[in-house]
Amino acid sequence: MGLKIIDCKSYIPEKSVSNQYFEDILDTSEEWILQRTGIETRYFSNIDVSEMVKKVVRSLHLGNKKQKIKFIAASSVTPDYIIPSISAIAHKALDLEEDVFSLDLNMACTGFVGGLILGERMLEPGECGIIIGAERLSERINFKDRSTAMLFGDGAAVVLVEKTTDSFPIVQGTVPSKDLELMANDKSKIVMEGKNIYKFATSTLPRALTLLLEKAKLEMEDIDYVIFHQANKRIIDSVGKKVGGREKFYTNLETLGNTSSASIGLCLAEMKEKNYFSKGEKLIILGFGGGLTYAGTILEWNGL
Numbered sequence: 079m080g081l082k083i084i085d086c087k088s089y090i091p092e093k094s095v096s097n098q099y100f101e102d103i104l105d106t107s108e109e110w111i112l113q114r115t116g117i118e119t120r121y122f123s124n125i126d127v128s129e130m131v132k133k134v135v136r137s138l139h140l141g142n143k144k145q146k147i148k149f150i151a152a153s154s155v156t157p158d159y160i161i162p163s164i165s166a167i168a169h170k171a172l173d174l175e176e177d178v179f180s181l182d183l184n185m186a187c188t189g190f191v192g193g194l195i196l197g198e199r200m201l202e203p204g205e206c207g208i209i210i211g212a213e214r215l216s217e218r219i220n221f222k223d224r225s226t227a228m229l230f231g232d233g234a235a236v237v238l239v240e241k242t243t244d245s246f247p248i249v250q251g252t253v254p255s256k257d258l259e260l261m262a263n264d265k266s267k268i269v270m271e272g273k274n275i276y277k278f279a280t281s282t283l284p285r286a287l288t289l290l291l292e293k294a295k296l297e298m299e300d301i302d303y304v305i306f307h308q309a310n311k312r313i314i315d316s317v318g319k320k321v322g323g324r325e326k327f328y329t330n331l332e333t334l335g336n337t338s339s340a341s342i343g344l345c346l347a348e349m350k351e352k353n354y355f356s357k358g359e360k361l362i363i364l365g366f367g368g369g370l371t372y373a374g375t376i377l378e379w380n381g382l
Contacts, residue, residue, distance in 0.1 A: 079294070079360065080198050080246020081239040082380035084143060084206065088347035089134040089234040090334070091123035100228045103221060111228050116311025120231030120335030122216040126158035130234035131212050132171040138208070138238055144172070146240070149200045149207035150180040153189025153339035155368065156214045157182070168210055168236075187307045187367025189339040194239065194363065194375055195248055201241035210236045211339035220267035229310075230268065231335030235343025240380070247293035249286045250373040253278065275370075279313045282372055283364060284320040290362060290374050298323045301376075302359040303349070307366055308334065308341040328354075338367065355379040 096119050097108045111117060123130060131152065140147075152164035159167070165180035179200060183189040190211040197207035212234035221227050255274070283306070291297065298321065306314055308331035318324030330348050337344060342363055349355060357380055364374035 079376045079378045080242060080244055081194060082242055082378045083346065084238040084240055084380060085139045086235065086237040086343060086346040086350050087134050087137040088344050089130045089137075090344070091121040091125075091232050093122045093124065094119050095122055095231075097228065104224050104227060106224055106228065114312070115229060116329070116331055117228065117335045118332050121233060123214050123232035127154050127156055127212045127214050127234070128158050128164065128167050130214070131164055131168055131210060134212070134234045134236050135168045135171050135208065135210065138236060140172075140238065143206045143238060143240070145175070146204065146206040147174055147208060148178055148205045149197045150178060150210070151183055151193030151196055151207070152210040152212065153183040153185060153193055154212050155184065155186050155338060156218060158214075164210065164212065168208065185367075185369060185371055185373075187309065187338045187341065188365040188369065188371040188373050190342045191363055191365035191373040191375060194377070195250070195373060197239060198241065198246045203241050203243045206238060206240045208236060208238055209343070210234070211341070211343045213338045213340050215268070215336075215338060218266070218268050220269075223267070225272055226268055226270050229336045231337050233334060233337045233340045233344055235340050235347050237343055237346060239377075242378075245294070246375060247290055248373065248375045249290045249293070251282070251286070251371065253282075253370045255370045276310070276313060278370055279309065279366055280316045283313070283317045283366060286364060286372055286374050287317070287321050287362065290376060294376050296360070296376070298326075300360060301326060301362050303328050303354070304362045304364070305342055305345045306364050308345065309336050309367065
């Protein structure tokens with residue numbers, strides 16, 4: 079389907095943070111958090127995004143694909159560096175050839191899919207690309223904000239993809255909004271209008287998913303798995319109810335929380351680790367978030 083996945087890896091920090099932590103510091107409860115978000119735990123990192131990225135890209139199995147890598151896209155809203163870019167750091171960590179086109183994206187939770195779309199446009203058939211999502215959102219959490227503090231976690235993920243000769247269906251859109259804000263200075267914290275984000279996601283995602291299937295001339299029964307940005311279980315349940323096939327919607331936010339740019343890649347890596355995939359299976363990937371933006375495509379699993 080335009081791109082096939084060759085390998086995917088994740089970096090999950092060691093520090094696990096349960097809902098009990100937020101019960102102790104906020105006027106909230108385990109029951110309320112689970113009911114509103116579906117999140118049970120999340121992980122906080124003691125190393126910066128650049129270090130997470132170096133660890134995760136070095137764990138990729140490149141095999142004979144290393145010389146074929148011509149593109150790197152990295153997405154993060156919490157980089158520890160503006161210059162050099164995360165993609166340049168990954169390029170150096172892998173000791174790649176000079177002719178690799180590398181860039182960073184600022185699309186928050188949509189950024190991982192944005193990287194896939196750009197990679198498909200940049201690559202020639204047989205060439206490979208690396209897509210990275212990495213966040214240290216724990217540095218941006220307002221631990222006094224009962225509505226957002228328990229939502230976010232840290233982590234990094236990377237996929238190695240190869241361009242095919244097939245069509246690459248996409249959906250994308252931008253709805254300018256201040257419902258999700260993460261300002262650009264070191265002291266700022268995440269601000270989010272949860273109700274508005276929920277309305278945006280539950281109205282936009284069913285339309286986007288349906289349009290994606292139409293463009294690919296597929297039905298939901300042709301799809302093996304659906305992987306959304308892991309924002310909130312209620313959003314995923316709502317979309318699944320509207321479009322059907324909820325059993326195909328993979329989630330891991332229960333254990334990892336909302337990891338923004340990293341969430342879809344973390345799902346892919348976890349599914350691979352658990353032997354979910356078989357060669358040729360079709361995956362719908364949909365990201366949504368900061369901007370507000372959304373983007374989706376259909377990939378084929380062709381992994382090792």
